[in-house]
Amino acid sequence: MKVLLIYFNLVFVSNSFFAQQLPVYKVVKQETSSSDGYYFFVTNGNLIIMDKDAQIVYYKQGKFDFDFIMEPNGKMYFSTFNAILAMDSTFQIRDTIVSKNGMQLDPHDKLFMPNGHILLLGTENLNYDLKNYPELQQSWKKDSISVQYAVLQEQDAQRNVSFEWHAKDHFKLSDADTFYVNVDKIPAWTHCNSFALDTDGNILLSSRNLCEITKINRTTGAVMWRLGGKQNEFKFVNCPTPFYGQHDIKRIANGHITLLDNGDYKVPHGARAMEFDLDETNKTAILKWSSSYDSKMKSKARGNVQRLTSGNTLVSFGVTKGDSICFVIVNSEGKKLFQVNGPSAYRLTNYPDLPFKLHRPTINCFDSAGVKYLDAGSGHLSYKWNSGETTRVITLTKAGNYLVYVPCGDGGFISSEKYVVTDLTKPCGLKSSSIRNKNKELKK
Numbered sequence: 232m233k234v235l236l237i238y239f240n241l242v243f244v245s246n247s248f249f250a251q252q253l254p255v256y257k258v259v260k261q262e263t264s265s266s267d268g269y270y271f272f273v274t275n276g277n278l279i280i281m282d283k284d285a286q287i288v289y290y291k292q293g294k295f296d297f298d299f300i301m302e303p304n305g306k307m308y309f310s311t312f313n314a315i316l317a318m319d320s321t322f323q324i325r326d327t328i329v330s331k332n333g334m335q336l337d338p339h340d341k342l343f344m345p346n347g348h349i350l351l352l353g354t355e356n357l358n359y360d361l362k363n364y365p366e367l368q369q370s371w372k373k374d375s376i377s378v379q380y381a382v383l384q385e386q387d388a389q390r391n392v393s394f395e396w397h398a399k400d401h402f403k404l405s406d407a408d409t410f411y412v413n414v415d416k417i418p419a420w421t422h423c424n425s426f427a428l429d430t431d432g433n434i435l436l437s438s439r440n441l442c443e444i445t446k447i448n449r450t451t452g453a454v455m456w457r458l459g460g461k462q463n464e465f466k467f468v469n470c471p472t473p474f475y476g477q478h479d480i481k482r483i484a485n486g487h488i489t490l491l492d493n494g495d496y497k498v499p500h501g502a503r504a505m506e507f508d509l510d511e512t513n514k515t516a517i518l519k520w521s522s523s524y525d526s527k528m529k530s531k532a533r534g535n536v537q538r539l540t541s542g543n544t545l546v547s548f549g550v551t552k553g554d555s556i557c558f559v560i561v562n563s564e565g566k567k568l569f570q571v572n573g574p575s576a577y578r579l580t581n582y583p584d585l586p587f588k589l590h591r592p593t594i595n596c597f598d599s600a601g602v603k604y605l606d607a608g609s610g611h612l613s614y615k616w617n618s619g620e621t622t623r624v625i626t627l628t629k630a631g632n633y634l635v636y637v638p639c640g641d642g643g644f645i646s647s648e649k650y651v652v653t654d655l656t657k658p659c660g661l662k663s664s665s666i667r668n669k670n671k672e673l674k675k
Contacts, residue, residue, distance in 0.1 A: 256285045256557060256573035265543070265560055265568035268583040271299045271307070272547075272576035278309055278643070285571045288589065289322070290636070291643035296338035297577040305586040310338030315351075320587035322640025331392050334382050339424045339577075347388030350434070352423060354379045357399055370409040371418060378404070379415075381423035383434065383447070396434075396452045398423070402441065406461050410497055411440040411476060425479045425535075425578075430486070437480040437490065442473070444480050444490065446511075458509070458516060465509070470518035472500055478549065479535035479578060487519060489538060493530040493549065494523075502530035504546040504561075506538075522565040524548060524556065535578040543568060547579045592637050594650040596627075596659035603627040603658050605650065611637035615644070630655050 254274055266283040273279070278299050280289035296310045306325075307318040313336050317326035330336040334353035342350040356377050361368040368374065380402070385394035398421045407420050415422060422440040429435050433455065434447040443460035447453070458465050459473055467473060474492035481489045483506075492503040501523035508517040522544065534549030539560070547558040558579050560569040595606045606624045607614050614623050615636045625633075630652045639645035652658040 253287060253290060254279070254574045256281065256287070256571050258285045258570070259572050260559075260567055260570040262568045267539075267541070268581055269585060270558075270579050270581050271301055272579040273297060273299050273309065274574045274576050279576075281571075284649075285573075286634070286649060287646060288591070289639065289643055289645050291322075293642070298338065298340060300341070300580055301582055301585075302343050303586065308341060308343070310336070310341070315341055318640065321590075322643050322645075324641045328386075328390070330384060331386065331390075332384070332395065334384055334395075337381070337423070340426055342426065342428060344428065348393065349386050349390075350426065350428070351384045351386065352426065353382040353384055354419075355382055355397070355399075356380075357420075359404055364405055366409055367404065367407065367412065370412055376418055378418045378420040379422075380419075381421045381436075381438065383426065383436070385449075394449060394452075396447055398438075400452075401445075401454050402438075406443070407440050408442055408460065408475075411442075415440075427481050429482050435480045435482060435488070437477055439476050439478065439493075442475050442477065444477070444488070456511060456514070465514045465516040468515055468517040470505075470507075470516070474503075474505060476530075476532075478533060481536070481538075483538045489536045489544075491530070491534040491536050491546070491549070492521075493532070493534060495529045495531050499529040501526040501528050502534065502548045502551065504536040504544055520563070522546060522561050524554075524559065528554060528556075533575060533577045535580075537579070537581060539581060540583055545579065545581055547576055549577070550575050589645065590639075591645055592635055592647045594633060594635060594647050596650070596652075598659055603655070605633055607635040607637065607647065613638060627652060627655065627658055630658075 268283060270281040273295050276294045278291040278295055279287055282288050299309045301307045305320045308315055313329060315328040316324055319325050330351055330353050337352040337354050340352050356379055358377050360375050362374060381398040383396040384392060387393045404420060412418060419440055421438045423436055423438045425437045427435045433449045436445045436447055441460045444458040446455040448455055456464050475496040476493040478491045483489055487506050487508050489506050492505050494500045494502040503521045503523045506520040508519050528551050530549040530551050532550045534547050537545040539545055543560050543562050545558060545560050548556055555572045557571045557573045557575060559567050561567055592607050597604055604624050604626055614621055616625055617634050633650045634647050636644040636646045
């Protein structure tokens with residue numbers, strides 16, 4: 232009940248029509264067909280669906296965390312406080328998922344499996360005497376401390392816990408890199424930020440504060456191998472500088488793994504999208520491909536890498552100092568094909584198609600007594616035009632690109648297609664009969 236009350240409070244806040252301004256995104260580079268489909272992400276606590284031209288199609292204000300994803304069945308999932316919420320294709324909330332066994336939900340990641348199971352990330356706290364850890368004692372300036380460590384929890388289709396893994400049983404406190412342990416508001420030992428289901432059914436886990444990717448046996452919970460960090464078991468090939476503070480581990484179709492190397496470290500380097508060919512038997516990690524925006528742009532946090540169906544790669548560099556880059560799409564040679572600037576996201580996910588139809592308002596143009604108007608259509612509770620007006624019908628006074636947002640689902644807003652007016656003397660292109668019919672309709 233508490234979770235639902237928190238959620239409805241958020242809906243009430245977001246129903247004040249754009250109490251905040253919409254975030255502004257700008258395409259600064261776009262080659263033909265370099266961008267396709269839709270982009271799902273969270274920025275500044277708000278849910279966003281963006282189209283291939285960086286227009287915000289759907290927007291939901293709130294205090295949401297980290298990740299906004301869609302499953303093949305069309306259900307959309309996002310996190311807030313201690314729960315994961317599920318929306319259907321009408322953007323109505325249909326389900327609430329919570330962690331079990333006293334685990335504090337960590338909204339960094341979530342994974343829905345084909346068998347109906349869900350893998351959740353969480354945290355627990357553990358008190359430590361630091362006298363045996365002089366490096367951490369010096370870093371934290373304390374003799375004892377309560378630190379967070381990661382928990383993985385798998386729930387079956389009936390939301391019963393079927394598997395649970397605790398980092399404290401497999402990692403040592405001294406595995407943490409002191410460069411990162413003071414970054415978090417609450418001292419975090421592992422700061423796990425993503426996981427993926429490997430092709431053999433086991434789990435790949437990214438721990439930012441360990442600078443490590445770990446493979447975990449999903450049956451026994453045993454650690455199968457450790458890549459990166461102090462306990463690295465692999466020989467890096469073609470990679471003289473290892474990854475630091477990484478995000479977003481994935482196993483891709485060709486069998487390689489990808490991740491974002493944030494590059495923020497004692498001696499920083501440019502944040503990189505990286506692709507490794509792992510030999511899990513002989514323990515070699517061959518760097519097959521990497522791409523950075525430039526050699527100096529390090530990333531403090533967040534970010535992700537997604538290999539697209541086109542073969543190109545989406546890279547979100549996360550929180551970068553002095554830059555306003557939201558994401559780029561690059562080809563196999565690293566050439567930038569598409570770039571969007573604006574507020575950063577924790578993770579962006581591109582979906583080539585939506586398995587449902589977006590019910591967007593339609594803008595129509597008409598002429599009445601020589602005055603040109605745009606009409607967003609009836610049946611909506613409120614209207615918000617990008618030109619500032621809040622009425623269904625607006626008067627055209629200048630050329631430009633027009634779109635309108637109307638309420639959609641539980642507290643969100645959906646936009647029309649962009650209506651382009653290049654010639655103010657002939658903006659409509661309607662036949663006289665259509666104009667007369669529109670005039671009659673408005674007079675009723």
